[in-house]
Amino acid sequence: MTASTSARPSRPAAGTSPGSAPIGAGRAFSLLLFLGGLIGLAASAVLTFDKLHILENPSYVPSCNINPVISCGSVMRTDQAGVFGFPNPLIGLVAFGALAAIGAGLLAGAAYRRWFWLGLHAGTLLGLVFVHWLIDQALYEIGALCPYCMVVWATVVTLFWYTTLHNLSTGVIPVGPRLRPVVREAARYHWALPVLWAAVIALLILNRFWYYWHTLL
Numbered sequence: 001m002t003a004s005t006s007a008r009p010s011r012p013a014a015g016t017s018p019g020s021a022p023i024g025a026g027r028a029f030s031l032l033l034f035l036g037g038l039i040g041l042a043a044s045a046v047l048t049f050d051k052l053h054i055l056e057n058p059s060y061v062p063s064c065n066i067n068p069v070i071s072c073g074s075v076m077r078t079d080q081a082g083v084f085g086f087p088n089p090l091i092g093l094v095a096f097g098a099l100a101a102i103g104a105g106l107l108a109g110a111a112y113r114r115w116f117w118l119g120l121h122a123g124t125l126l127g128l129v130f131v132h133w134l135i136d137q138a139l140y141e142i143g144a145l146c147p148y149c150m151v152v153w154a155t156v157v158t159l160f161w162y163t164t165l166h167n168l169s170t171g172v173i174p175v176g177p178r179l180r181p182v183v184r185e186a187a188r189y190h191w192a193l194p195v196l197w198a199a200v201i202a203l204l205i206l207n208r209f210w211y212y213w214h215t216l217l
Contacts, residue, residue, distance in 0.1 A: 022111030023170050032162055034103025037096045040155040043148040044092030051076050051087045064147050069209045074144035080137045088134075092152060095127065099159065117163075117172040124160040131156045135201065139208045153201070158194050165190060 025033075050062040054076055064072040075081060081088055102120065131153050138145055167173045168183045175183055186193075206213060 022113055023117060023172065024109070024111040025106045025166060027107070029162055029166055030103050030106035032103070033099055033159065034107060036155050036159045037098070037100025037103055040092055040096030040152055041100060043151040043155070044089040044096055047072075047076070047089035047146070047148050048087060048093060051081070051089060066147075067212075069145055069212050070147060071144045072146040072148065075138060075142055075146040075149065078137075078142050080134065080142065095123070096155075114172050117167055117170075121163050121167050121173075124156070124163050127156045128160045135204075139204060143208075145205065145209075154194075154198065157197050161193055162190070 050060075050064075050072060053060040054062075054073065060073075062072040062076070064070065065074075084091075134149065135153060138149070164173075165183075165187055168175055169187060
């Protein structure tokens with residue numbers, strides 16, 4: 001994925017504003033939405049499947065129970081796994097399914113108006129906030145990690161970041177002259193923030209569970 005394809009998608013036609021003309025997206029960003037949606041959907045489906053088995057049989061052991069730290073079952077049995085009164089993965093089934101559909105539409109040539117892109121941005125932002133709350137809970141309250149949950153974390157962060165770049169680059173979110181060079185550089189090194197985010201989370205995990213990791217050395 002290059003900056004030219006991921007961060008400079010289709011722009012409104014000349015003489016129109018982002019609010020009056022539908023805005024499409026570059027193939028790379030469209031494909032990212034589609035594949036990211038499918039990956040998140042698959043992870044959510046596995047989590048839903050395991051959660052239903054746990055509800056039917058409390059002694060059920062998910063396949064991703066690997067050790068005391070990597071333990072999906074420990075996470076699924078907590079209140080945080082159903083913070084809204086139903087299993088969290090059900091949110092993923094709906095949200096990631098919608099993202100995959102949006103990506104498929106963009107790949108087929110669809111274009112959406114500014115309010116739609118702002119809504120998508122707001123949705124990915126809410127997902128980002130929720131994911132970081134779950135990260136905090138997993139590390140410092142539950143004390144266990146779920147591999148499929150971590151796939152969802154990475155997917156949400158990536159989709160939020162590239163949606164932000166898309167909206168800044170196409171004028172959905174207006175950018176003044178002073179900030180345009182910043183946006184261009186962010187698009188040029190679009191991979192840097194997701195990599196930095198992953199590195200920070202990896203360091204937090206390493207530090208939080210060092211008491212266990214060092215026994216494996």
